[in-house]
Amino acid sequence: MNAFLFSNEELTMRLRQVGELRYHDKHPYHVRMHEGKLSPEQLRAWVANRFYYQKNIPVKDALILSKLPTREDRRKWIQRIMDHDGTTGNEGGIEAWIRLGEAVGIPREEMLDERHVLPGVRFAVDAYVNFCRNQPWLVAVASSLTEMFAPILISHRIAVFEQLYPWIQPEGLEYFQSRLHQAPRDADHGLELVLRECKDRRDQDQTIAALHFKCDVLWALLDTLSLAFPNMEDER
Numbered sequence: 001m002n003a004f005l006f007s008n009e010e011l012t013m014r015l016r017q018v019g020e021l022r023y024h025d026k027h028p029y030h031v032r033m034h035e036g037k038l039s040p041e042q043l044r045a046w047v048a049n050r051f052y053y054q055k056n057i058p059v060k061d062a063l064i065l066s067k068l069p070t071r072e073d074r075r076k077w078i079q080r081i082m083d084h085d086g087t088t089g090n091e092g093g094i095e096a097w098i099r100l101g102e103a104v105g106i107p108r109e110e111m112l113d114e115r116h117v118l119p120g121v122r123f124a125v126d127a128y129v130n131f132c133r134n135q136p137w138l139v140a141v142a143s144s145l146t147e148m149f150a151p152i153l154i155s156h157r158i159a160v161f162e163q164l165y166p167w168i169q170p171e172g173l174e175y176f177q178s179r180l181h182q183a184p185r186d187a188d189h190g191l192e193l194v195l196r197e198c199k200d201r202r203d204q205d206q207t208i209a210a211l212h213f214k215c216d217v218l219w220a221l222l223d224t225l226s227l228a229f230p231n232m233e234d235e236r
């Protein structure tokens with residue numbers, strides 16, 4: 001069976017290919033965002049619904065943390081939870097996302113009580129958390145590897161928000177600024193674990209499938225938003 005094992009380079013390339021084909025930067029909702037074409041209502045809907053993803057990230061990271069085999073692995077992974085939940089002196093990513101909400105005009109309590117979260121978004125995000133709960137840690141870690149593709153998208157998003165959505169208060173963009181250094185670090189660690197732990201071709205295929213699944217989660221989130229907040233041209 002190991003005669004068919006991919007080299008580390010080949011596996012890395014195949015994981016990257018999943019992103020090239022299926023990452024959510026190619027979804028029409030994102031494409032329109034980056035063309036400056038989302039209405040304030042559509043952009044607010046994206047921020048309020050993505051909050052449900054953001055608040056669940058440290059939950060799924062805690063599930064993965066509980067399965068990691070060594071202290072060294074857990075010490076690195078725990079940083080993700082601190083990045084999102086915050087620590088003394090650093091409010092963390094969830095708070096930063098709430099401030100992004102305020103910067104686009106969503107009151108804090110409306111983010112916290114989840115009144116804008118659509119059922120399909122809830123199902124997609126819950127599926128991701130349950131995937132990480134139920135799958136072996138190698139597979140769950142592989143599903144986080146969309147972070148390999150996030151920095152380019154996020155750096156474009158910062159420029160797009162500044163230039164094409166000048167009504168957004170600039171303080172709101174701090175979340176994205178911090179992801180620019182956090183995401184590559186997380187992606188490097190996630191990839192290191194995957195390359196280290198894949199022992200046979202079945203493991204490798206499962207990691208590719210996990211990344212595929214995760215791209216579907218992100219895609220489903222945007223499909224749900226597109227249905228609930230269609231473009232005016234599509235309505236005619």
Ligand SMILES: O=C(O)c1cc(C(=O)O)c2c(n1)C(=O)C(=O)c1cc(C(=O)O)[nH]c1-2
Pocket residue numbers: 057143144145146147149150153154179218
């Ligand atoms: O804004 C984005 O497009 C985007 C995408 C992703 C991603 O690809 O999963 C993450 C994030 N942001 C993000 O901010 C984040 O903290 C994050 C954690 C994870 C993960 O699966 O562990 N993905 C992402």
